[in-house]
Amino acid sequence: MLVIHGFGILADTLNELPPALGFGVVNPIREHCFVPAVSAISLRESATHDDLYTPISEEDLEETPFHAVKLASQSDTHTLITEELSTWFLDQLP
Structure with missing residues (x-):
């Protein structure tokens, strides 16, 4: 799953108000x-x-409508650029 610090961002913004x-x-x-x-x-x-927490197997990935899918090996912050995913992405380029 992807996570975002949205609740924290909202709380910080509200706490900055008078x-x-x-x-x-x-x-x-x-x-x-x-x-x-x-x-x-x-x-x-x-x-x-x-x-939502049922593990996704390699065989499951073949059932998606996408040509190629790579999931991070652990839950990461939304849009976090990791070496793992960047390397996979670059390997997909022609």
Whole structure:
């Protein structure tokens, strides 16, 4: 899954406003899921929350409508450019 620090960004922005406005927040959860991998690669419909965490096998990747798919080996921040994914991407270029 991809994660984004959207809750944290919102909390930081609200906490920068003058306290008199009453928008200050305490936010212990700074990040949230951006796009579940099964949705991002159009693999399967998720009927339950637990379906989002069902492991994706190499065989599953062959069922996506995409020509090539590479998933990060661990959950990363949304749009994080890693050596692992960059190398794979560059290898896909003609």
